[in-house]
Amino acid sequence: MTFRLFLPAALALIAVAPAFAQTAAPQISVDTLKEVDRTLSSDEYEGRAPTTHGEELTINYIRQRFEQAGLQPGNHGNWFQDVPLAENTASPTPLAISGGREPLTFTYRTDFVANTYRLATHTGVENSDVVFVGYGINAPELGWNDYAGIDVRGKTVVVLVNDPDWQSQSLDGPFHGRAMTYYGRWTYKYEEAARQGAAAVFIVHQTEPAAYGWNVVQSSWTGAQYNTDDPNNHEDQSQVIGWLTHDAAERLFTAAGQSLDQLERAAGQRGFRAVPLGVRATIGLDNQIRRSTSHNVVGILPGTTHPDQYVIYSAHWDHLGRCDADATGDDICNGALDNASGTAGLIALAEAYTRAGAAGRSVIFLAVTGEESGLLGSQYYAEHPIYPLARTAGGVNMDGLNIFGLTRDLVVTGRGKSQLDEYLQRAADARHLTVRDEPNPEAGYYYRSDHFSFAKLGVPMLDAGSGQDLVNGGTAAGRAAADDYRLHRYHQPSDEYDPNWDWSGAIRDLGIYYEIGRAIADSTDWPNWYEGDEFRAIRDRTAAERR
Template sequence: MRRFMLSLLFVTTTASAQTDPVISVDTLKSVTKELSSDAYEGRAPTTPAEDKTVAYIVERFKAAGLKPGNPHGDKGASWFQDVPMVEITGEHVAPLSFAGGKTPISLAYRTDMVAGTYRVVPRIELKDSPVVFVGYGINAPEKGWNDYAGIDVKGKTVVILVNDPDWQTTALTGPFEGRAMTYYGRWTYKYEEAARQGAAAAIIVHDTEPAAYPWAVVQSSWTGPQLELDEAGDHKDQSQVIGWIQRPAAEKLFASAGQDFAALSAAAKTKGFKAVPLDVKMSTSFDNRIKRQMSKNVIGVLPGTKAPQDYVMYTAHWDHLGRCDPVDGDDICNGALDNASGVAGLVALAEAQAKAGPAKRSIAFMAVTAEESGLLGSRYYAEHPIYPLARTVGGVNMDVLNVGGRAKDFVLTGAGKSEIEDLVKSFVLAEERTIGMEEHPEAGGYYRSDHFSFAKLGVPMLDGGSGSDLVKGGTVAGEAARADYVAHRYHKPQDEYDPNWDWSGAVADLNIYYGLGRKLADDTTLWPNWYKTAEFRNLRDKSRAGAQ
């Protein structure tokens, strides 16, 4: 979901005894508690809370023993990488109005729909744009699948289904990997493709199961200030309007157009589906308040002794939603688990690696900005790297630590992609845990967090952690904890620090991250690649060929 890139790996972890390193539980508690306190106002980028947040992270990085990680700062070595941002706040948002059907349809902002834009312009006004249902909005030549075949959508409004056509299958095989979401199922792809096709507006139909989150997440994440990278061209190559509508609203719209939403949705699952003009026209308008400002990635490093030009990366995003829809008068989305806990893990790993002494390769620790806005901080770093991607060995991304107790399994998100998965297995087995299957592959977790920004440019990063098979309570307890978090705390003010959390699972996962990072940093022969079937293999091969 826009402003929703959570890898839902929070509920568990391992059962092994700690030896070396010693991950500090006090650090995990203190950093999470501090960053998620009301004093940080939900850690929204480009707000006064950002200055307070990044200053605290630098303080903890210094105390851990790191050195400033950006050698190219304006005044010499710096803890920061500037990330140019533009904030767009929609105001006076008109309803999505549809005319020409059996009855006029007017969808209210926030309750029925949300709408915004990537374009950095003071006003959006779209009038009488013809509406076309394009199924899942996928154009995948390698799969022989094109939902836009035979129709010109330039200047039109496209209505799109969320996820992939085969998301309801139980197996992990099919034209779009069955139950597992591919990138074609992500909302980001659907807007990208609609823009490539020239659509004036792209509207996704929200449905809780295939989206993997309720409408409340859409409502809180897509309203208020929205961030984008501040780039040349002001994103004018994008559609004028992007947004979501609730499924009941879509059903009403289709019925007014004389169409059956359920029947067309079923038809869209089959290869050869043809887009369907709905013979209605959509209008909307809104103003945009625009603010340009730098945000910051925070980066520290432990320089290597033998191959300091090679880098192992640990990443976690520091941002959250700031102020959001109030619950019982509380409008601060504190983001304790998402992702103050991940930053706490970053600091704890920095302490442990520094205490162990320098490795042969350099180890970098980066807290990135604007993950909740679409992986913007990590994307900017990957496109403007401080350390050449060809010399970046790989690493670990942390998005939400487990505070629900130890688990028997360790789940690899998006398994089957890179040799990082082979390297981590020995550390999992050393803790007497098993590699588990991803419980909810339909959620597309692999494409929702910052490791994906690196993957898209060829660098393999681990995204994995505790599964739902808890030591205490098994999968029943684990699944119940996950469901409770998504329903009641995820992207809500209730994601607050709890002194009663059980950090044993987080420590167990961090032991694995430590071991993997240390192995990558001390064995200078290792250059993990993607499996030959992975979509990122050619990028890594070309990058590494140039580095030899």
């Protein structure tokens, strides 16, 4: 989970009544939610890191609960889908900068983090020219290319996080103003740098545009890192990828005789051109490579009238495993909210479906691995689907449930992207709930959880949840709860199960997820993306397979 509790991207909903009958959810079991969350987030499960003993316990527990709920094995008689992974534990040398006003040596974890996508025992750069490439964006359709006029092959590029217009207070601008596009995501920055031939790339961290603090970068980027396995060992990727603290970046730019502040402002303007800094970077990574297999857990409730058509519910079961110890010495990142809660919701929904009886279409319940490492399990399923994506009508992804109580509002990542908007509006209207606009669109949540893996291959997926306006305490209380979690528990050992959690909001939300999924599963409709959406074309190309 990339933190979004109570702070997701909301949509501008279209006031069009969808053509489906409202189907009330059977009672969602709060006992199931509590028991599953408490179990999966216990120290016994060691933080649920992929390919560890914690994974073995986790996937077998989910399989057992799916089976008890009445599902059938979802992978041709098997409960599991193998996901081939490559684990890399990198040991970086200090990052040395030479050729400037003074030599600099940056300290791992304090000043920078670094890793590599390459599956090689040693990677690195030596005396690599450093170039500031602004936001590192090449978007021909927008007339924007931060790499124009410069060859960065073999060089080290320094990149800003988010989009050039992230500080806008509106949604107007070449990159949708304050709303982050995929060009703003750190994953894109590394992808584009590799396409440009950069040997190393470092993103400058800032809390506001990144939407999380350096502590999150530090805990997420140190220790074992996972990627999908690759027969070519990801040799098309940069030798080194990483992050710099803003303070470290300022020192680097000062040593190069430049002002980071001035160049940040320049990078936000159309026509910006990359700036060679006249300094050189040296860093080496010794990498311990371990190839292994993780697993998605797949259950299915076969449909009665259209069993070869599908609706999907997804949630990621993994978390960070062992991480930086807190003041008490606790080094297990239990991930109770992130995402034992979503996995608990997946199991509770499976129980609700089997109690109600099978729908017309088959319903898939998919617990995926590797979300914390870059949506690896959902990406693998989407690229190697057990059930054809062209015949998957849509679905719901759950990444963190509301454990703070009932709210008066709903939010959903993505803004007016697909006809699932209309299903959500119907459910909200029936409960007299307000669907609000996105409070912090700069965070780019739409590209940061497992629904994105399906969306970019054409399947409309909803990722929704409670808003900020708590029935008990209002928006101020909701925002305070969100801030407290983000600052004191997110990706830290303190994300632990609390028996005092209020699950009423989660129960309400799960009822909505049930209602939406069931409506699709009992219909012959094929929700689509709205005209002009980036995912509409790929969905339309498969239309013949749905006739």
